[in-house]
Amino acid sequence: MTFRSLAIALLLVAGAAQAADAPSVKASDGWLRVLPGSLPAGGYVSFENLSDRAVSIVGASSPDYAEAMVHRSSTDGGMGRMEMVDSVPLPPKGKLAFSPGGYHVMLMDAKHPVKPGDKIVVTFKLSDGENLPVTLLARPANATGATD
Amino acid sequence: MKPSFSRRVLWALLILIALVGVSACQRQPQPEWRLTDVSGHLPDLDFRLTDDNGKAVTGADFKGKVTLMYFGYTHCPDVCPLTLTQLHVVLDRLGPPADNVRILFVSVDPKRDTPEIMHAYVNAFDKRAVGLVGSDADVEALAKRYRSAFTREPDRGNGAYDVSHSSAIYFFDAEGKARLLATPSASQDDMVHDLHLLTSLGAQP
Numbered sequence: 399m400t401f402r403s404l405a406i407a408l409l410l411v412a413g414a415a416q417a418a419d420a421p422s423v424k425a426s427d428g429w430l431r432v433l434p435g436s437l438p439a440g441g442y443v444s445f446e447n448l449s450d451r452a453v454s455i456v457g458a459s460s461p462d463y464a465e466a467m468v469h470r471s472s473t474d475g476g477m478g479r480m481e482m483v484d485s486v487p488l489p490p491k492g493k494l495a496f497s498p499g500g501y502h503v504m505l506m507d508a509k510h511p512v513k514p515g516d517k518i519v520v521t522f523k524l525s526d527g528e529n530l531p532v533t534l535l536a537r538p539a540n541a542t543g544a545t546d
Numbered sequence: 547m548k549p550s551f552s553r554r555v556l557w558a559l560l561i562l563i564a565l566v567g568v569s570a571c572q573r574q575p576q577p578e579w580r581l582t583d584v585s586g587h588l589p590d591l592d593f594r595l596t597d598d599n600g601k602a603v604t605g606a607d608f609k610g611k612v613t614l615m616y617f618g619y620t621h622c623p624d625v626c627p628l629t630l631t632q633l634h635v636v637l638d639r640l641g642p643p644a645d646n647v648r649i650l651f652v653s654v655d656p657k658r659d660t661p662e663i664m665h666a667y668v669n670a671f672d673k674r675a676v677g678l679v680g681s682d683a684d685v686e687a688l689a690k691r692y693r694s695a696f697t698r699e700p701d702r703g704n705g706a707y708d709v710s711h712s713s714a715i716y717f718f719d720a721e722g723k724a725r726l727l728a729t730p731s732a733s734q735d736d737m738v739h740d741l742h743l744l745t746s747l748g749a750q751p
Contacts, residue, residue, distance in 0.1 A: 431623070431627050433620070433623065433627065433667065433670065434663075434666035434667055434670050435663060435666060437620055437621060437623070437663075437667070438621060438623045438706075439623055440623035440624040440627065465704075469624070471624045471625045473625065473713040473729065473730060473731070476712055476713055476714060476729065477695065477710050477711065477712060477713065478618075478622075478625040478626075478710065478711055478712070478713035478730075479699070479708070479710035479711075480622075480624065480625075480708045480710075482702075498624060498625075498627070498628040498631075499624065499625060499628050499730065499731075502623070502624050504623050504624075505623075506706065538670070539627060539630075539631070539667075539670035539671055540627075540630070540631045540634045540635075540670065540671045540672065541631070542631060542635065
């Protein structure tokens with residue numbers, strides 16, 4: 399094997415390894431709003447689809463909560479309402495933020511008390527079969543974002 | 547001749563009335579509100595409910611305070627906290643006049659929202675917030691009075707349910723008169739601006 403073909407082979411292997419390891423979606427600025435007692439909490443994350451194909455968020459779970467559901471709030475026509483969402487599309491190379499008043503992950507029945515400053519992991523299930531674990535920072539009830 | 551004379555008198559009278567009307571308006575300059583002015587279009591603050599300390603309260607108990615009334619419920623993890631947080635930020639920005647402002651958070655979920663839960667909830671957002679609960683009939687009557695609406699959505703199968711509700715914030719002056727209406731998407735600058743005006747109105751009886 400010539401040096402050149404060896405180099406090409408190595409590059410191919412490296413490329414394949416990168417394709418398998420690199421997640422298609424990047425998550426950042428995760429936080430959740432802690433409410434008193436056992437009230438459900440809203441979780442927020444910014445997503446970026448790094449791939450050039452459409453990917454959707456199709457589910458969520460957390461080891462710290464009995465249930466995690468993707469919801470969307472709207473205030474259309476002056477009525478505030480929430481709806482469960484089966485799939486949140488992330489366009490190729492596109493960004494989408496779960497943020498207050500829009501998409502959020504509703505975290506119900508905490509398995510242990512969660513207080514501001516704690517870090518909670520929420521794993522988002524993607525349509526390409528990948529699981530995307532995201533760390534969310536617990537913030538006080540009247541926080542305006544991941545940081546003030 | 548006769549009809550034309552009386553017509554002239556009529557015109558003069560009409561012009562006089564118009565002028566008097568205009569000058570009357572000019573004598574009472576209205577504040578330049580940025581939010582929606584609802585003065586005279588919605589009834590005064592009036593209710594009989596229980597506050598988050600378990601005490602029976604009426605609208606009259608808030609005389610002397612500018613009040614911001616908002617309908618919601620504690621199991622609402624997104625829009626209600628967003629609105630209450632926004633009001634908290636607005637009151638902090640308002641500064642000392644905010645001492646004369648109270649947020650009235652009225653529960654549209656009397657089944658789950660007890661005064662204790664409401665107490666912990668509203669205080670997690672702002673010390674100037676008061677949680678109000680009442681019977682289904684009392685809360686319905688209050689919502690109807692302000693043409694607000696709420697609907698309990700179907701159970702999700704695990705006993706959990708959501709409540710869709712009007713997202714408007716009602717501003718009352720220190721005399722309990724309905725003055726302004728805001729949506730949760732209203733700019734904080736506009737709310738701070740109008741609250742400065744509203745709290746200074748309250749200072750002059």
